[in-house]
Amino acid sequence: MERAPKSEFFHILRTQQFDRVVLDELCDLTTAIRKFAKTKEGLHYLRGLLAHKRAMLYFTQPSTRTFLSFNNACQILGIQTSEIRDPSTSSEVKGESLLDSLRTFSSYVDVVVMRTKEEGLAESAADLFDHIQRRVPIINAGSGRDQHPTQALLDIYTLERSFKDHGGIDGKTIGMMGDLRRGRTVRSLCYLMKNYRNVRLVFIAPDDFMMEEDIKTHLHQHMVQFTETKDLRSVLPELDAIYITRIQDEHDKAGESGRVDLSPYKFGVEELKHMKPHGVIMHPLPRRDEIHPDVDLDPRAKYWRQERNGMWMRVAIFVKLFKVDHLVMHGHLLD
Numbered sequence: 001m002e003r004a005p006k007s008e009f010f011h012i013l014r015t016q017q018f019d020r021v022v023l024d025e026l027c028d029l030t031t032a033i034r035k036f037a038k039t040k041e042g043l044h045y046l047r048g049l050l051a052h053k054r055a056m057l058y059f060t061q062p063s064t065r066t067f068l069s070f071n072n073a074c075q076i077l078g079i080q081t082s083e084i085r086d087p088s089t090s091s092e093v094k095g096e097s098l099l100d101s102l103r104t105f106s107s108y109v110d111v112v113v114m115r116t117k118e119e120g121l122a123e124s125a126a127d128l129f130d131h132i133q134r135r136v137p138i139i140n141a142g143s144g145r146d147q148h149p150t151q152a153l154l155d156i157y158t159l160e161r162s163f164k165d166h167g168g169i170d171g172k173t174i175g176m177m178g179d180l181r182r183g184r185t186v187r188s189l190c191y192l193m194k195n196y197r198n199v200r201l202v203f204i205a206p207d208d209f210m211m212e213e214d215i216k217t218h219l220h221q222h223m224v225q226f227t228e229t230k231d232l233r234s235v236l237p238e239l240d241a242i243y244i245t246r247i248q249d250e251h252d253k254a255g256e257s258g259r260v261d262l263s264p265y266k267f268g269v270e271e272l273k274h275m276k277p278h279g280v281i282m283h284p285l286p287r288r289d290e291i292h293p294d295v296d297l298d299p300r301a302k303y304w305r306q307e308r309n310g311m312w313m314r315v316a317i318f319v320k321l322f323k324v325d326h327l328v329m330h331g332h333l334l335d
């Protein structure tokens with residue numbers, strides 16, 4: 001199979017596939033798209049860009065933001081969508097294999113976006129699609145506890161934008177707190193850090209939820225510095241950003257999360273006082289009680305902005321995937 005040039009992509013399966021060139025291009029594209037979206041004419045222009053394309057949204061694991069932002073990204077670009085959110089309404093109940101179902105989607109649409117509880121399923125689907133005549137791209141919108149690459153892209157965009165006047169992500173110290181072991185968002189984001197210069201990561205979690213060895217090995221191999229701690233307060237003043245995640249107890253085998261003392265891993269108004277004035281607070285959402293709602297009022301709280309960025313980044317992903325990026329970057333509405 002012919003490989004796409006490095007700054008292009010076909011499937012989006014895991015974040016290891018991205019280099020700095022693509023990351024920067026996607027961020028610039030997202031910013032340009034946001035400019036178009038500010039006017040009625042700009043939105044009209046975007047709506048015509050991919051009106052000849054159709055997408056399948058196959059989301060059999062719960063999702064609010066990722067589903068809605070992909071769906072709205074399609075609407076912004078004029079892409080028609082079909083969806084399955086409940087496998088009990090598909091032919092899987094008649095005994096059809098998931099790969100046969102996926103192959104069926106490929107008969108009707110130009111891209112398949114999929115979120116499933118199984119790890120590695122997006123890869124298997126991409127492998128299948130690579131060997132059939134009607135090869136369509138697969139976008140992994142969350143694969144079990146393993147990866148969530150498009151979330152990591154919107155996280156990168158949010159970090160880059162938040163540090164726009166402070167040199168971007170390069171040289172920053174980024175804390176990650178919560179269920180690092182089973183949180184696919186932080187796992188995907190860690191893989192991207194090798195693309196930035198002198199980033200230091202600080203993992204803040206109880207032993208039961210500390211980052212897995214595979215990620216730590218990857219960071220060592222790419223000389224990304226990291227430290228581990230259980231003491232949020234002691235590291236807060238040195239963090240430029242903190243990325244907080246919820247406990248992923250849907251992956252519990254026997255209620256084990258409930259036995260861990262999570263009280264030291266919460267971020268409230270008191271914690272704000274110890275953060276840098278230009279610090280950034282992020283969360284992929286949904287949150288439970290790991291961030292107090294009063295923190296939302298602080299300008300350093302970027303998670304609602306991050307959520308909205310998700311829609312714009314997903315517009316950028318489709319634009320780049322279907323190779324109409326030149327029509328955005330050199331579009332007539334931009335000066």
Ligand code: NCD
Pocket residue numbers: 065066142148151184185245246284285286
């Ligand atoms: C995350 C996910 O599904 O992994 N949510 C999201 O896509 N924004 C995080 C989570 O569910 O905790």
